[in-house]
Amino acid sequence: MALRAALRSKCGLSGLLSQWSSCSSHGRVCVSPVLVAQLRNNSTSPKIKVDFDQSTGVAVMHMQSPPVNSLSLDFLTELCISVEKLEMDKRCRGLIITSSQPKVFSAGLDIMEMYGKSPEHCGEFWRAVQEMWLKLYSSNMVTIAAINGSSPAGGCLMALTCDYRIMADNPRYGIGLNETQLGIVAPFWFKDTMMNTVGQRVTEMALQLGLLYKPSEALTIGLVDQLVPEDQVLTTATQNMTKWLAIPDHARQITKSMMRKQTIDKLTSNREVDIQYFVNFITKDSIQKSLGMYMEMLKKRRA
Amino acid sequence: MALRAALRSKCGLSGLLSQWSSCSSHGRVCVSPVLVAQLRNNSTSPKIKVDFDQSTGVAVMHMQSPPVNSLSLDFLTELCISVEKLEMDKRCRGLIITSSQPKVFSAGLDIMEMYGKSPEHCGEFWRAVQEMWLKLYSSNMVTIAAINGSSPAGGCLMALTCDYRIMADNPRYGIGLNETQLGIVAPFWFKDTMMNTVGQRVTEMALQLGLLYKPSEALTIGLVDQLVPEDQVLTTATQNMTKWLAIPDHARQITKSMMRKQTIDKLTSNREVDIQYFVNFITKDSIQKSLGMYMEMLKKRRA
């Protein structure tokens, strides 16, 4: 019910994002076909599976990175490329994001990307987290989160970028920006995204206490929009999408952009500062020690 | 339950607003008695009827422009002049806005003012819409909307400018900024006014989907403040006004201005840009085509 370090062998994708990011401008990435091919070739198995139904114009993005869809650098790179491809495909009007892993939507940022890593690596990682947020929060597509499991920290952030959130009504699942529980801090754009959803006061208390909400609580405060039985999350998302696609795209897109532009501009005009701030913070001895202790605790809990 | 084009013969008032606007400054209009007389003479029948009770200091403004109080250029001109006169009358402390037409408060902007019209005309019209909003949202009077019918789009905006909203509890009535349903977009100051009332998240979803709310739903999200049976809307507004007038005017006015100043300044410092943006948007072929189709649909529905 929190960030979990995905203890896994690193595949050969490290470093890809930095090349890939270098050709981005104003938060839009130009993904060359070569890089995409490279990614697919190097990857042992894709972490993201996209099912695009041309008849409806709706894509379903399944996150399938065992065990808990941790947002690693590789995962984020793959996710960004997938979203970018759909964004550029005019036939695709709607995107549903869901998980193929049992009991979890996404466990959030992968601690392994920030524990014992070089400042360069941490910076590269953080740029990928920013990119994921920018892509999803500014998407021209209708985006719906089909939250079929727990969704702490970065997982919650991903859900918050969507236009609509449907969650499995299972009291064992939690959702929230619980960073302070680990001794780390949700950055300003996590905070802004939550404030845009549940308002200032709820955000102030939730972020300070690092609260994870049960689905029923999340519905009450407006962190999610709808609860349904676990096996109906995806079908409900699909039904709901129809309502959104009935609206003329251009009018809906201009409206969405008008609502989110200010929040997005705050990050796009401060990306480097934000990366530097993160790197300075996360590489501190005291923070590294906290992360280490947290990972030890997770290991013991598993054993 | 949406914008309705008032299919009516144009009376001789076109062009008045441009003269009238030319002497405005900082959103306050100086209405010369000559212009007002001219307006009254030219008009076949007044679209606004004002009953001012000197004993209570409260004016009731009845919108009476058949069939649905569409916000035409003439209607807006008359409304602005009426509000301005009351604003300058020190005896008038409170304003109640209501409709004399059955089943509708106001159907919003008159499509006829933007369909097949010259850019100049569209710009003139848009300036009048701005003026209406500026006058009502910054009024020193206590303003109460007695919403005795449906109130889509610009009708909803007018209600949102008031200090308090009482709506008839009739489930056949709807209220909301439903512009996207027509393929057009609520401008930023419509959006800001709604956000100031119901918050960012509800506004984001409502504007994207172009939602019209039933009275009970509108009460739940705070789009209106109170529901009463249809025949008690005006009397309840009058009773409620008493509570507001018990507060010393200067303290209430400074407070109101403090709450709304930032939102108002955003438009007053961007009026020309906003007009240009609207004119460019509405005169596009694709948008004109959308409006044409919408009007055809309305005609068929009537027939």
Added chain:
Amino acid sequence: MALRAALRSKCGLSGLLSQWSSCSSHGRVCVSPVLVAQLRNNSTSPKIKVDFDQSTGVAVMHMQSPPVNSLSLDFLTELCISVEKLEMDKRCRGLIITSSQPKVFSAGLDIMEMYGKSPEHCGEFWRAVQEMWLKLYSSNMVTIAAINGSSPAGGCLMALTCDYRIMADNPRYGIGLNETQLGIVAPFWFKDTMMNTVGQRVTEMALQLGLLYKPSEALTIGLVDQLVPEDQVLTTATQNMTKWLAIPDHARQITKSMMRKQTIDKLTSNREVDIQYFVNFITKDSIQKSLGMYMEMLKKRRA
């Protein structure tokens, strides 16, 4: 149920705050031990009693200025010094604010400090009100208001600066920023603090009408977080504090600062303008007359 003038003999503390303020910078005051000693010596009896439990790291600040904990210049000076001392004490992590007076948390600003006083005195007083707000709203400690009585105007503001608000569930108590009822106006930073807690719309109506809310109403709109029987307010605050102290201090403090910085900066960069505005307003003949009438009314009510 409003501001009450504490009709009391002035003790010899006047003028202290101006010296004390002169060494402040950027909203942090450097209190010299000499001044503190001077304060203690001059004071007939302390208006603030602090119980600090080193084992828990929690201090309880009892306001004990009869009859109604009016925020006089002396009271504010003492309160600021107490908060500052705790803030500098690394062992102190949490602060609970409560009242030792029956039926009232604090009646708010002391009218005697603004009625018939020189502009210099009014300015000095207002600087102290600012200082209280800045200290409490930006505190690094966890702050909980144990609201065991009525809390109008400045008393409500004090409660709003805290991280969490627990109120006695007694329908005879009221809480709110009711300044307009007296013909005066809550300044922008009172307004901002309330907006950060209950949102724009509720604040707009509450401030215009000068509403005092019963505890149950205050809970509904989010003005307070929890209601408990009167004799359990302090124990509940202590229990609740445990939850807040379980969060690593540095992460919680950075988060709190991130949430409140913008609001705080607005005042710190406008303190002198805000003081001048207040002095100009409060020394107006019409406002002085209003205050005089209000005090006469209070005297009669007592007699």
